[in-house]
Structure formats: C-alpha cells, structure tokens
Amino acid sequence: MTIKEIIEVTGAQLICGESNIDNIIEFAFSSDLMSDVLTQDSDQVLLITGLSNLQTIRTAEMADINYILIVRGKAISNDMIRLAEENHISLLQSDLSMFHISGLLYAQDLKPIF
Amino acid sequence: MMRTNYNVEGGDFTKAGNVASCVKKTLKQLNVNAKIIKRVVIALYEAEVNIVAHAYQGHVTIDIDDQYITMLLKDKGPGIEDIDLAMTQGFSTASAKVREMGFGAGMGLPNIKKNVDELTLESEINIGITLCLKVKLTE
Ligand SMILES: Nc1ncnc2c1ncn2[C@@H]1O[C@H](COP(=O)(O)OP(=O)(O)OP(=O)(O)O)[C@@H](O)[C@H]1O
Ligand SMILES: [Mg+2]
16 A cells, blocks of 8 residues: 555545655554664564654654554654655544554555554 | 774764765775675764663774774663574664664674674673674775
8 A cells, every 4th residue: 555545545634755755655553662663673564553753753763664654643853754755754643543443554555564 | 004983872862873874985985895884884883873772871882903803882771681582583672762763673793794704792781781793805
C-alpha cells in the first residue's frame, strides 16, 4: 500500500513527509512500547502508535522506520515535526483508535511483521 | 582511530537519543553497512535511554577504528543490584514517568545484548554502572 492509499482508507491526516506519499509499504506494527519497536528488524514498515512524543520519532530514526501513524488524535508537537522532517519520516495522524486503524489496514494489504 | 565524548543528563528525555543520532550520522559518512549501523545505534540508543531513565548523569565515549566501534557508557546512579535479573526480558524498575515516555518494558538490556558482539556490564551500588559495547563494523 502507498501512504496515499493508507490516507484514503483510514481518513488520516498527513502532518509531514509529503515526498514519501507514493512509497510502497508492505508491513505494519502497532505498539506503544518503544523498546518493543526497537526489537523488530524490518525497515519498510508503518509504525502505528498511541505514543506521541519526541521519543516516538527518535525510536523510528534509530529503527530506520520512515512512516508513523499517531492514533487517537494525540497532539503532535513542532519539535516532533522538525525531527521527523530532518529524518525524512512521514507523520500521519488519526482520531481513530489503534485497534480500529490496525483493523482497517489489516483488511487491506498490510501484513504483520510477525 | 577516532574518539568522541558526550555527556548525558539523567531525567532529560528531550535529549535522549542525541548521542545515538550523532553516531548514526558518522557511521553513514564512513559508509558502514546499513544493517550494522542499525545494530549499533539501537544498542547505543537503548543504553543512552537507560542513563536518562535510571541514572543521574552519564558520560559516553565512542571509539571508532577501521574494524570496530567501542561504546563506553559510564554513569553516576543507583547501579544495578542483580545484573542477571536486569538482563532478563521483562524485568524493569522504570518509574511511571519513564513508562509515559514509552519505555520501561524491560526489553532494553536483552536487546542491547542481541545487537552487539561484545558486552561487559559492571555495577557499583549507589555509584553507577559502566557498560562497554563493541560491534565489528566490517563484514
Ligand atoms: N544505567 C542504569 N542504571 C541503573 N539501573 C539500570 C540502568 N540500566 C538498566 N538498569 C536497570 O535494569 C532494568 C532493566 O533494564 P532494561 O533496559 O532491560 O529495561 P527498562 O529500561 O526498564 O525498560 P526498556 O528498556 O524496555 O524501556 C531497569 O529497569 C533498571 O532497573
Ligand atoms: Mg532500558
């Protein structure tokens, strides 16, 4: 799925990282635990998370994750956007819950990483 | 051989990851294999976050030569009473504040171990810990 398709399916809003919009993503991973995210070793993955702080972006940077979807309408700070842009990370935001988003995307083409 | 030194403030989550981020940029410039870079920065980031989450203050020394990266993290803090227990997946003494930041699953140290070639951890109670991590940069 492309970021564009993910936006269409979930109604999520693109916060930054527009240049990635046509990139193809195969896998997704839902977690609020950053150490959990750091144990997975695939790269082209969408991180679905309810954790919205600078460490979310830092963790993605370290794990080579380029796509993050923040659920439940959690506020995204300017520092987060700045760090995401610096690392070419696309940030998406949705009011839906993690379960809802995961279900919608699972029903499409996105696969779990394990 | 290239040596860089950094300070890490305990409790300051806004800066947690700055050291790992700098090292990642350096290794990219040195054209190190992406998979190896990822192993290095994940281990270093977890160790850096541990200083922020569990200690008061830390000092990090990074040495890079043409074969290895050696990461020495020395902190002033409570130390670790039972190192074997701390290395066990799921063991955590993280505070509520640390958990709010997305950490405290007790997965950091086991994941550090998984990603490095050599690990030594020394602890002195109420003084601090010294963690030395080594990763081979060439395949
Ligand atoms: N630098 C340190 N100083 C004092 N205690 C530490 C330090 N690093 C780790 N510990 C102790 O070891 C435990 C396990 O560490 P580990 O990194 O595996 O998990 P965590 O930091 O609690 O959670 P996670 O890393 O999953 O976010 C910690 O909860 C803490 O009790
Ligand atoms: Mg930890």
